[in-house]
Amino acid sequence: MEVYLDNSATTRVFPEVAELMKKIMCEDYGNPSSLHMKGVQAENHLRYAKETMARLLKVKEKEIFFTSGGTESDNMALIGCAFANSRKGKHIITTQIEHPAILRTCEYLESLGYCVTYLPVNSYGQISTDDLCRAMTPDTILVSIMHTNNEIGALQPIAEAGALIKRMNPDTLFHVDAVQGFGKARIYPHKMGIDLLSVSGHKIHGPKGIGLLYIGEKVKIQPLLHGGGQQMNLRSGTDNVPGAAGMARAAELLYQHYDEDLERLCQCKKYFMDGVRKLEDVKINGLLPGKSDGEGTAPHIVSVSFGGVRSEVLLHALEEEGIYVSAGSACSAHKPQPSATLKAIGVERRMLESTIRFSFSVYTTIEEIDYTLQVLYDKIPILRRYARR
Amino acid sequence: MFTAFLIKYAEIGVKGKNRYLFEDALIHQIKFALKKCEGKFLISKTQGRIFVEAEGEFDYEEAVAHLQRVFGISGICPMIYVEDEGFEKLCDTVVGYIGDVYPGCRKTFKVNARRARKNYPKDSMEINADLGEAILNAYPEMTVDVHQPDIMLTVEIREKIYIYSEIIPGPGGMPVGTGGKAMLLLSGGIDSPVAGYMIAKRGVKIDAVYFHAPPYTSERAKQKVVDLARIVSRYTGPIYLHVINFTDIQLYIHEKCPHEELTIIMRRYMMRIAEHIARETECLGLITGESIGQVASQTMNSLIATNEVCELPVYRPLIGFDKEEIVAVAKKIDTFETSILPFEDCCTIFVAKHPVTKPNVNIIRRHEHNLDEKIDELVKTALETDELIIVE
Numbered sequence: 001m002e003v004y005l006d007n008s009a010t011t012r013v014f015p016e017v018a019e020l021m022k023k024i025m026c027e028d029y030g031n032p033s034s035l036h037m038k039g040v041q042a043e044n045h046l047r048y049a050k051e052t053m054a055r056l057l058k059v060k061e062k063e064i065f066f067t068s069g070g071t072e073s074d075n076m077a078l079i080g081c082a083f084a085n086s087r088k089g090k091h092i093i094t095t096q097i098e099h100p101a102i103l104r105t106c107e108y109l110e111s112l113g114y115c116v117t118y119l120p121v122n123s124y125g126q127i128s129t130d131d132l133c134r135a136m137t138p139d140t141i142l143v144s145i146m147h148t149n150n151e152i153g154a155l156q157p158i159a160e161a162g163a164l165i166k167r168m169n170p171d172t173l174f175h176v177d178a179v180q181g182f183g184k185a186r187i188y189p190h191k192m193g194i195d196l197l198s199v200s201g202h203k204i205h206g207p208k209g210i211g212l213l214y215i216g217e218k219v220k221i222q223p224l225l226h227g228g229g230q231q232m233n234l235r236s237g238t239d240n241v242p243g244a245a246g247m248a249r250a251a252e253l254l255y256q257h258y259d260e261d262l263e264r265l266c267q268c269k270k271y272f273m274d275g276v277r278k279l280e281d282v283k284i285n286g287l288l289p290g291k292s293d294g295e296g297t298a299p300h301i302v303s304v305s306f307g308g309v310r311s312e313v314l315l316h317a318l319e320e321e322g323i324y325v326s327a328g329s330a331c332s333a334h335k336p337q338p339s340a341t342l343k344a345i346g347v348e349r350r351m352l353e354s355t356i357r358f359s360f361s362v363y364t365t366i367e368e369i370d371y372t373l374q375v376l377y378d379k380i381p382i383l384r385r386y387a388r389r
Numbered sequence: 390m391f392t393a394f395l396i397k398y399a400e401i402g403v404k405g406k407n408r409y410l411f412e413d414a415l416i417h418q419i420k421f422a423l424k425k426c427e428g429k430f431l432i433s434k435t436q437g438r439i440f441v442e443a444e445g446e447f448d449y450e451e452a453v454a455h456l457q458r459v460f461g462i463s464g465i466c467p468m469i470y471v472e473d474e475g476f477e478k479l480c481d482t483v484v485g486y487i488g489d490v491y492p493g494c495r496k497t498f499k500v501n502a503r504r505a506r507k508n509y510p511k512d513s514m515e516i517n518a519d520l521g522e523a524i525l526n527a528y529p530e531m532t533v534d535v536h537q538p539d540i541m542l543t544v545e546i547r548e549k550i551y552i553y554s555e556i557i558p559g560p561g562g563m564p565v566g567t568g569g570k571a572m573l574l575l576s577g578g579i580d581s582p583v584a585g586y587m588i589a590k591r592g593v594k595i596d597a598v599y600f601h602a603p604p605y606t607s608e609r610a611k612q613k614v615v616d617l618a619r620i621v622s623r624y625t626g627p628i629y630l631h632v633i634n635f636t637d638i639q640l641y642i643h644e645k646c647p648h649e650e651l652t653i654i655m656r657r658y659m660m661r662i663a664e665h666i667a668r669e670t671e672c673l674g675l676i677t678g679e680s681i682g683q684v685a686s687q688t689m690n691s692l693i694a695t696n697e698v699c700e701l702p703v704y705r706p707l708i709g710f711d712k713e714e715i716v717a718v719a720k721k722i723d724t725f726e727t728s729i730l731p732f733e734d735c736c737t738i739f740v741a742k743h744p745v746t747k748p749n750v751n752i753i754r755r756h757e758h759n760l761d762e763k764i765d766e767l768v769k770t771a772l773e774t775d776e777l778i779i780v781e
């Protein structure tokens with residue numbers, strides 16, 4: 001049995017999406033910038049993709065910009081806004097548990113003379129709006145907060161943060177990295193005070209190599225890529241028509257059965273967590289107090305620490321049984337780099353190297369979870385017996 | 390501009406009546422090395438020299454890089470070759486050659502003609518003098534120095550005429566395959582690929598065995614070993630890599646034997662298994678990357694313990710090397726970058742905090758009896774499930 005529980009890493013492409021993309025690549029392969037019929041066909045696909053994404057986010061079409069993925073979206077939001085607004089100030093606020101696409105970009109900006117505040121999180125992986133309030137200065141040009149944490153599934157108080165920022169300084173821009181959150185939660189930038197929003201195609205059963213950045217129409221931003229002037233001169237480069245169309249179709253399909261799917265994901269997560277708790281010495285990370293069913297966290301991510309088992313070994317042991325997961329922290333014998341997120345939420349030292357992330361999708365079934373639990377019940381005691389002494 | 394190579398070999402030259410065997414092996418290795426290069430090559434052996442002639446377009450840098458990896462070659466002379474179209478034409482060619490290879494330089498030179506085809510109208514001395522004159526006329530800034538010339542221009546008159554003056558060092562050693570075959574214990578580390586390279590350099594064909602311990606070592610760790618074997622195979626030719634699943638043996642030792650002796654006992658079983666495969670595949674010895682005192686299992690006492698379990702000789706070419714010296718070779722042969730990728734190999738998992746450094750062989754043997762119940766069966770299974778990967 002093959003059970004793919006690594007959907008936070010990437011997802012299986014919906015067959016309808018692959019079909020549409022194949023048609024575009026083999027038949028409607030024109031360049032939207034070309035003046036002839038082939039170009040027009042391609043442009044129609046692109047326009048439809050833009051309309052769809054704008055509709056799902058309840059924003060204007062001209063506020064949608066296609067990129068090569070989440071990393072480019074994050075880079076463009078941070079660097080583009082920092083450069084365009086450096087006259088107003090050089091202070092940026094983000095959190096300690098962001099994705100490396102944000103953290104490394106912030107470090108880059110620091111090397112250019114920008115000042116970055118990294119907000120701490122509590123043991124559930126959430127920032128406090130009080131901390132945010134205290135960190136804001138008249139120099140703060142940008143706040144960047146992730147919607148859903150990719151390692152533990154913690155959700156941030158995005159709407160509150162958006163309102164707070166706009167109340168304190170209407171000029172401060174608010175970027176949200178929704179690479180893990182889009183499709184799992186309803187996110188409406190206009191209502192939540194969000195000025196920039198990053199989304200990735202391959203996390204929502206679309207293709208790799210495509211993402212989008214929502215840029216509010218009043219936002220001052222500079223392009224990262226210069227060239228042929230596509231996408232209103234903000235993101236040059238031949239439009240990735242199959243990618244954009246594929247991502248939009250995937251998003252459309254997700255939103256068709258949004259409520260039922262979400263309900264099922266939550267059930268899967270709860271069922272899985274109940275099963276995992278039957279094992280001794282395990283801890284599920286990032287759950288809110290009193291919410292053992294996972295309420296208030298991402299519906300598709302469960303981070304579990306298995307005491308006395310090295311995550312890499314467990315990962316490969318599960319792999320032998322056809323189950324694919326991620327190690328909660330990228331550790332190796334030669335280069336120990338415990339996960340910043342797990343450290344930030346105060347996971348015990350001995351558990352840091354024993355954490356596995358299970359992440360579900362609309363394809364995940366209860367049978368798959370039963371199978372996974374059974375394999376865990378079989379393997380964990382054996383692996384514990386042979387731990388390093 | 391160069392169209393051919395003269396291959397010089399060092400050690401083969403001193404061989405006696407079986408010299409042709411070494412030469413044929415070298416030609417075979419050269420053919421194999423050039424097969425992966427752009428272009429077509431004609432390789433011939435005449436009067437104790439090997440010529441590689443390019444037929445049409447080829448990538449000079451690539452061909453030289455590949456030849457530099459063929460053991461047995463001491464030097465590679467890039468040449469041009471022309472048909473014999475009279476002496477005047479030859480003068481033009483030689484003058485053109487000097488102009489192309491040494492543009493605008495004011496160096497001393499000497500012409501060294503060799504007349505293998507004795508019916509050529511001029512003798513060597515005449516050729517030397519007349520070609521020298523032609524060069525001096527064309528490049529007045531150059532001078533002749535017959536004792537220590539900057540440029541030693543050799544002109545060989547055979548069926549065709551070959552002109553060369555440069556020599557690029559080769560790797561030395563002996564052609565792979567002339568020295569038998571040995572089994573390399575290949576881990577993912579820095580040392581074992583270097584050990585394989587060094588023994589192969591003496592003309593030995595290499596097979597390899599890797600001990601895989603899923604789920605404790607990952608598929609990527611195995612891929613890393615395959616990648617290392619692939620880099621080494623650029624020098625040695627195809628490597629038959631045996632992948633042995635070692636997990637159950639390792640767990641069984643872990644369960645039954647004192648923890649500080651785990652690594653030693655584990656290595657004894659690795660040697661036993663490697664020797665078994667070696668004998669089945671007609672290898673004449675084992676190769677390891679051990680160096681005295683590098684780690685607990687490589688002290689002289691530990692080497693006694695791992696050495697005594699096999700009868701075949703164990704070649705340890707790095708035995709007197711420091712780590713830095715090994716690293717230098719690893720960098721030279723391009724295995725270093727791959728070796729340091731951070732994946733666990735089966736020697737690092739379960740390793741004790743304080744493993745024995747001076748194991749007593751009698752005690753080790755006694756503790757190995759703890760394994761009597763199941764170990765033969767486990768070893769048999771491991772050998773039966775040997776996965777063979779042909780790496781080239």
